[in-house]
Amino acid sequence: MVxxxxxxxxxxxxxxxxxxxxxxxxxxxxxxxxxxxxxxGSFYWHFDNRxxxxxxxxxxxxxxxxxxxxxxxxxxxxxxxxTARSKLERLGAIASSSEALGIEPVAVDLAIRDWARRDxxxxxxxxxxxxxxxxxxxxxxxxxxxxxxxxxxRCLLGFSLWIGSNFIAADHHGRSRAxxxxxxxxRLFDA
Amino acid sequence: MVxxxxxxxxxxxxxxxxxxxxxxxxxxxxxxxxxxxxxxGSFYWHFDNRxxxxxxxxxxxxxxxxxxxxxxxxxxxxxxxxTARSKLERLGAIASSSEALGIEPVAVDLAIRDWARRDxxxxxxxxxxxxxxxxxxxxxxxxxxxxxxxxxxRCLLGFSLWIGSNFIAADHHGRSRAxxxxxxxxRLFDA
DNA sequence: AGCTTACCATACGTGTGCGTATGGATAGTG
DNA sequence: CACTATCCATACGCACACGTATGGTAAGCT
Numbered sequence: 001m002v003x004x005x006x007x008x009x010x011x012x013x014x015x016x017x018x019x020x021x022x023x024x025x026x027x028x029x030x031x032x033x034x035x036x037x038x039x040x041g042s043f044y045w046h047f048d049n050r051x052x053x054x055x056x057x058x059x060x061x062x063x064x065x066x067x068x069x070x071x072x073x074x075x076x077x078x079x080x081x082x083t084a085r086s087k088l089e090r091l092g093a094i095a096s097s098s099e100a101l102g103i104e105p106v107a108v109d110l111a112i113r114d115w116a117r118r119d120x121x122x123x124x125x126x127x128x129x130x131x132x133x134x135x136x137x138x139x140x141x142x143x144x145x146x147x148x149x150x151x152x153x154r155c156l157l158g159f160s161l162w163i164g165s166n167f168i169a170a171d172h173h174g175r176s177r178a179x180x181x182x183x184x185x186x187r188l189f190d191a
Numbered sequence: 192m193v194x195x196x197x198x199x200x201x202x203x204x205x206x207x208x209x210x211x212x213x214x215x216x217x218x219x220x221x222x223x224x225x226x227x228x229x230x231x232g233s234f235y236w237h238f239d240n241r242x243x244x245x246x247x248x249x250x251x252x253x254x255x256x257x258x259x260x261x262x263x264x265x266x267x268x269x270x271x272x273x274t275a276r277s278k279l280e281r282l283g284a285i286a287s288s289s290e291a292l293g294i295e296p297v298a299v300d301l302a303i304r305d306w307a308r309r310d311x312x313x314x315x316x317x318x319x320x321x322x323x324x325x326x327x328x329x330x331x332x333x334x335x336x337x338x339x340x341x342x343x344x345r346c347l348l349g350f351s352l353w354i355g356s357n358f359i360a361a362d363h364h365g366r367s368r369a370x371x372x373x374x375x376x377x378r379l380f381d382a
Numbered sequence: 383a384g385c386t387t388a389c390c391a392t393a394c395g396t397g398t399g400c401g402t403a404t405g406g407a408t409a410g411t412g
Numbered sequence: 413c414a415c416t417a418t419c420c421a422t423a424c425g426c427a428c429a430c431g432t433a434t435g436g437t438a439a440g441c442t
Contacts, residue, residue: 003408003409003419003421004326004418004420005419005420006419006420007419012325020375022309023216023305023309025214025216027398028398028399029399029400029401030398030399030400031399034411038419038420038421039420039421039422040399040400040401040420040421040422041419041420041421042420042421044400044401045418045419045420045424046419047400050399050400065358077386083364085321107308110305110308111305112304112357113358113359114214114305114358116360117298117301117357117358118213118214125281126360126364127360127361127411130359130360130361131361131362133361134361134362135435148364149366149374150378152363152364152366152371152374153371153374153375153378154375155376156352156356156359156361156363156371156372156375157348157351157352157375157378159355159359159361160348160351160352160354160355160356160359160375161347161348161351161352161355162355163351163355163358163359163366164350164351164352164353164354164355164356164358165347165351165355166308167301167304167308167354167355167358168304168321168347168350168351168354169307169314169321170318170319170321170322170324170347170350171318171320171322172343172347173339173343175343177342179345180273180343180344180347183340183343183344184344184347184348184351187341187344187345187348188348194389194439195388195389195390196389196390197389197390219428219429219430220429220430220431221428221429221430222429229389229390229391230390230391230392231390231391231429231430231431232389232390232391232392233389233390233391234433235430235432236388236389236390237389240430240431241429241430241431
């Protein structure tokens with residue numbers, strides 16, 4: 001087995017970084033080749049065309065984005081008893097987390113959401129992901145809120161705060177954005 | 192005075208439509224020329240280059256996006272006494288309004304917000320617009336909420352719901368998205 | 383009628399990016 | 413050592429898009 005200088009997975013990861021940084025139009029083969037230190041010849045050996053790479057990018061995102069978030073909350077069993085409310089607070093805290101494998105997972109999320117506005121196939125994938133996340137949020141809210149209508153309203157509020165705060169550029173008079181987000185989330189989870 | 196077949200304003204409007212439909216990368220001169228029924232020669236007479244058109248697009252957006260929304264709420268003085276809470280409900284209702292001059296104003300907003308994530312100058316413009324909108328929202332919330340911290344939290348929640356709900360593709364078990372949004376807004380404006 | 387101005391068409395050069403075709407290099411295999 | 417499979421480089425054709433240069437046309441003025 002020849003050790004590939006740029007295996008298929010490296011193209012997908014580089015594509016994810018480009019997608020997070022500049023949107024789907026920034027996922028250009030020759031630009032990725034330069035960052036990987038190879039040429040297009042490598043790409044067209046691993047992939048049929050550019051669309052195959054975009055599909056691969058969306059596949060990996062759809063596969064890890066949900067489990068990654070949920071397991072990062074459920075897998076905190078090192079502490080005491082994780083209540084549903086503490087899990088929701090952790091979920092809100094993850095909103096402003098910028099880590100992962102050199103990629104900001106939130107940036108990928110935002111880029112795909114804007115992409116889904118003009119691509120029907122991407123919209124269908126996003127719908128699957130969002131429904132799974134909303135299901136998880138609903139299960140947490142239901143532990144301390146019986147009214148189904150109220151659960152739905154507060155879920156959408158929390159989800160919208162998580163996403164929308166990244167698209168809003170307002171200042172907050174001395175308070176930082178992270179502080180306001182935390183305050184808003186705490187207000188959502190009370191009673 | 193010669194009647195221009197494609198005056199400068201028509202290029203800006205066509206650019207706004209293209210921006211709303213496909214993002215800033217979709218604002219291509221020759222594509223706009225085809226939709227206007229002219230050629231590039233017209234464009235380079237009205238504008239220096241592509242960047243001048245993008246600046247013009249952002250100028251008109253920045254000029255009308257705030258006043259357009261606020262005056263559409265304050266200018267509803269045909270009814271009885273417009274309370275602050277009813278104004279907030281109208282502001283929430285405008286979220287899902289798709290009208291204007293053939294352009295969906297929300298789509299332009301969303302495209303510019305994603306654009307601002309990777310362009311510093313656009314981010315500065317968005318910051319000015321968002322601060323003005325938040326100022327207006329704060330003034331409404333303050334009429335029935337004294338705590339400044341709570342005002343700020345609920346403003347960001349409402350603003351995030353307005354923006355974020357457009358980027359979320361989840362279903363709601365029988366209820367429509369518009370119903371959940373209305374319910375969430377009502378929950379925000381109570382007490 | 384002649385001239386000027388406003389507005390647009392046409393044609394060209396250039397850069398960039400996709401996809402293809404083909405050759406070369408390297409490691410494993412018989 | 414020959415042979416093959418894996419992986420990548422190189423070179424090309426093509427399409428599109430920006431910007432420029434230049435010519436053309438119609439309206440208004442004198």
